[in-house]
Amino acid sequence: MSEILVLVEHVDGEVKKVTLELLTLARSLGAPAAVWAGPGYSETARARLAEYGAEKVYVAGDQEIVDYVVVPKAELLAQLVAGKSPAAVLVAATAEGKEIAGRLAVKTDSGVLTDVVGLGAGFVADQSIFGGGVNVRSRVTKGTPIVAVRPNSTAPQAAAGAAEEEQVSVTLSDAARAARVVERVKQEKGARPELTEAAIVVSGGRGVGSAENFAIIEKLADSLGAAVGASRAATDAGWYPHQFQVGQTGKTVSPQLYIATGISGAIQHRAGMQTAKTIIAINKDSEAPIFELADFGVVGDLFQVVPQLTEEIEKRK
Amino acid sequence: MNIVVCVKQVPDTATERKLRSDDKTLDREAADGVVNELDEYAVEEALRLKEAHGGEVTVLTMGPDKAADTIRKALAMGADKAVHVTDEALHGSDALSTSYAMAQTLKKIGFDLVILGSESTDARTGVLAAMLAERLGVPQLTLANKVDVAGSSITIQRVTDYGFDRVEATLPAVVSVVEKINEPRYPSFKGIMAAKKKPVAKFGLAEAEIAADQVGLGGAWSEVAEFAAAPPRAAGTVVKDEGDGGAKTAEFLAAKKFI
Incomplete structure (x- = not known):
C-alpha cells in the first residue's frame, strides 16, 4: 500500500486529537506515515501514533524547524514528498496547516484542497462551501494531492500500526530562515480545549x-x-x-x-x-x-x- | 515605501452564492460583488504605513471587468494607483494559478511590501499569502494583528491558538492581516471624487508575462468534480421555555449521549 504522509500536530510533546483523526482517515486510503516536525518527540508520542495506525514515523526534531514561520515544515514535507513519493499528504486545516499546504503545493507543483471534510477513493474530497450552503466534491489533477482536513471531520479510531521510526535531517534553505519567531506570547485560556479542535x-x-x-x-x-x-x-x-x-x-x-x-x-x-x-x-x-x-x-x-x-x-x- | 495591497472582489455573503452549472466556477452574475472584508483591513493598514513612513500605495486586483468597483473603493479610501489584472484566460483559476498570476504581476510592478487579507470570504482557502511569499521568495509575515516597520526591518504579531508570535524579517515581504487589526476608514466625498482621476493600469496575460497554460480552468491544479446544494438540515424540536427549558435540553443531551 502506498504511503500517505500525515503532518503531526503536537503541543508540549503531546499529539493533538486532529492528528489521530487524520491517521484514521489516512488508514482508509493507504499506509499512514506520521511526520513529526520540531522538538518534543518521545516514546510516548511514538506509542500514540502507533496506536492510531501510523506504519512509519519520520522524525525531524531540530529546534530550527519551529524557530521560523511555516517554511521549514513545508521544506521538510517537500523533501519527504521527493524522497518517499507518497500517494498524498494530509495536514490539519488550521490557519498554519493551510499555509504549510499552500507552500508545499507550490514547491512540489501539486494541487491543494483546503477545509476538506471527507476523503474517499482516488482522494476525491468533500468540501462544504458558501457557509455550508453548497457541497462540493473536488480532486487534485496535478502532482501529489495535498489535502488540508478540517478538525472533527473523522472520528478517531485506534488500530495498531508498526510506527517504525526514521530520523530525517532537513536541510533548510535561506528562504526558510527569512521570518524568525523572536517571542511566543501565551495568553491565558485556562484548561479549555482549542476552539477549532473542540468536540x-x-x-x-x-x-x-x-x-x-x-x-x-x-x-x-x-x-x-x-x-x-x-x-x-x-x-x-x-x-x-x-x-x-x-x-x-x-x-x-x-x-x-x-x-x-x-x-x-x-x-x-x-x-x-x-x-x-x-x-x-x-x-x-x-x-x-x-x-x-x-x-x-x-x-x-x-x-x-x-x-x-x-x-x-x-x-x- | 512601495506598498502593494491586494484586494479581491467577492460575492456578497448576504446574497445567494452559487456555482455555475456549466463550468462549476463561481457564478459572478448571481450575487452582488463587494470588497472582501479582510482586504479592507489590508487597505487601511497600507494607508497607515504610508502615512507613517511615506511612499506609495498601489492596489492590485485580479478579476473580470466588474472587479474595477473594488479598485475604486480602495482608491477612494486613499490608495494612489491601481493595477487590474484581467483576461478571459484567467477565468476558473484555482489558488495555485491565482498566486502564480499575482506573483508574476508583482515581479513586474515591484514592491517593498505586499499586504492582503488573510483569506477571502468566498473560497476561504487562506493559502494565497503563503503561496505569494513562496513564489516571490520573500519572508512570509502572515496572520498579523499588528505590523511595525522600522527602516528595512518589519515586525508583526502573528495570531496563534495560544496567543501570538512576534515575528521579525527584512523587507521586501508579504504580510497578511486578520480581522480587527485596525478600523478601516470610510471613503470621504473628496476621496471618492479624487479616485476617479487616479491611474488604473489594465494588465492582460502578455503585460504581466503570465503563461497561459498555468492559469484558467485548463491550467488549474485541482478541479471541482461535482457539486450540489447542501440538503436542508432535518427539522429539529423547538420548545418554549416553561421554566424547564434547561432540564429539557439536558434530556436531549443525555439522549444523544453527550452527557
Whole structure:
C-alpha cells in the first residue's frame, strides 16, 4: 500500500486529537506515515501514533524547524514528498496547516484542497462551501494531492500500526530562515480545549449582553469540557476576545455539538458553524434563523435556561 | 515605501452564492460583488504605513471587468494607483494559478511590501499569502494583528491558538492581516471624487508575462468534480421555555449521549 504522509500536530510533546483523526482517515486510503516536525518527540508520542495506525514515523526534531514561520515544515514535507513519493499528504486545516499546504503545493507543483471534510477513493474530497450552503466534491489533477482536513471531520479510531521510526535531517534553505519567531506570547485560556479542535463548542452572542455575563457561558462550557466561542456581535462589542469569534471572518468550527446561546444566526455566523453535527439553540426570539438549523431549540431567556442546563449537567455527572 | 495591497472582489455573503452549472466556477452574475472584508483591513493598514513612513500605495486586483468597483473603493479610501489584472484566460483559476498570476504581476510592478487579507470570504482557502511569499521568495509575515516597520526591518504579531508570535524579517515581504487589526476608514466625498482621476493600469496575460497554460480552468491544479446544494438540515424540536427549558435540553443531551 502506498504511503500517505500525515503532518503531526503536537503541543508540549503531546499529539493533538486532529492528528489521530487524520491517521484514521489516512488508514482508509493507504499506509499512514506520521511526520513529526520540531522538538518534543518521545516514546510516548511514538506509542500514540502507533496506536492510531501510523506504519512509519519520520522524525525531524531540530529546534530550527519551529524557530521560523511555516517554511521549514513545508521544506521538510517537500523533501519527504521527493524522497518517499507518497500517494498524498494530509495536514490539519488550521490557519498554519493551510499555509504549510499552500507552500508545499507550490514547491512540489501539486494541487491543494483546503477545509476538506471527507476523503474517499482516488482522494476525491468533500468540501462544504458558501457557509455550508453548497457541497462540493473536488480532486487534485496535478502532482501529489495535498489535502488540508478540517478538525472533527473523522472520528478517531485506534488500530495498531508498526510506527517504525526514521530520523530525517532537513536541510533548510535561506528562504526558510527569512521570518524568525523572536517571542511566543501565551495568553491565558485556562484548561479549555482549542476552539477549532473542540468536540463541543458553547457560543454566546448579542443576547449575552455584557462581558461579565459571559461567565455563565463559560460555566456551561466547563460543565461539558467544551470550548467557548462568540458571535461577531459579541466580539465587536468587546465582551469576548476576537480570537474566539466563530463566523465568516473568524474561526470555522465543525464540532460534534454546538450550543448557540443568544445568537440570532446571521449567515456570517452560520458560515463558521453550519457543519456542526448537532446544533442546539437557546434564544428568546422564536423567529431567530438559528432555529432553522437547530436539532433542539429552546425559545426562552438564556439567563434562566443556561444556568439550569449547567446545573442539570453537573447533577448527572 | 512601495506598498502593494491586494484586494479581491467577492460575492456578497448576504446574497445567494452559487456555482455555475456549466463550468462549476463561481457564478459572478448571481450575487452582488463587494470588497472582501479582510482586504479592507489590508487597505487601511497600507494607508497607515504610508502615512507613517511615506511612499506609495498601489492596489492590485485580479478579476473580470466588474472587479474595477473594488479598485475604486480602495482608491477612494486613499490608495494612489491601481493595477487590474484581467483576461478571459484567467477565468476558473484555482489558488495555485491565482498566486502564480499575482506573483508574476508583482515581479513586474515591484514592491517593498505586499499586504492582503488573510483569506477571502468566498473560497476561504487562506493559502494565497503563503503561496505569494513562496513564489516571490520573500519572508512570509502572515496572520498579523499588528505590523511595525522600522527602516528595512518589519515586525508583526502573528495570531496563534495560544496567543501570538512576534515575528521579525527584512523587507521586501508579504504580510497578511486578520480581522480587527485596525478600523478601516470610510471613503470621504473628496476621496471618492479624487479616485476617479487616479491611474488604473489594465494588465492582460502578455503585460504581466503570465503563461497561459498555468492559469484558467485548463491550467488549474485541482478541479471541482461535482457539486450540489447542501440538503436542508432535518427539522429539529423547538420548545418554549416553561421554566424547564434547561432540564429539557439536558434530556436531549443525555439522549444523544453527550452527557
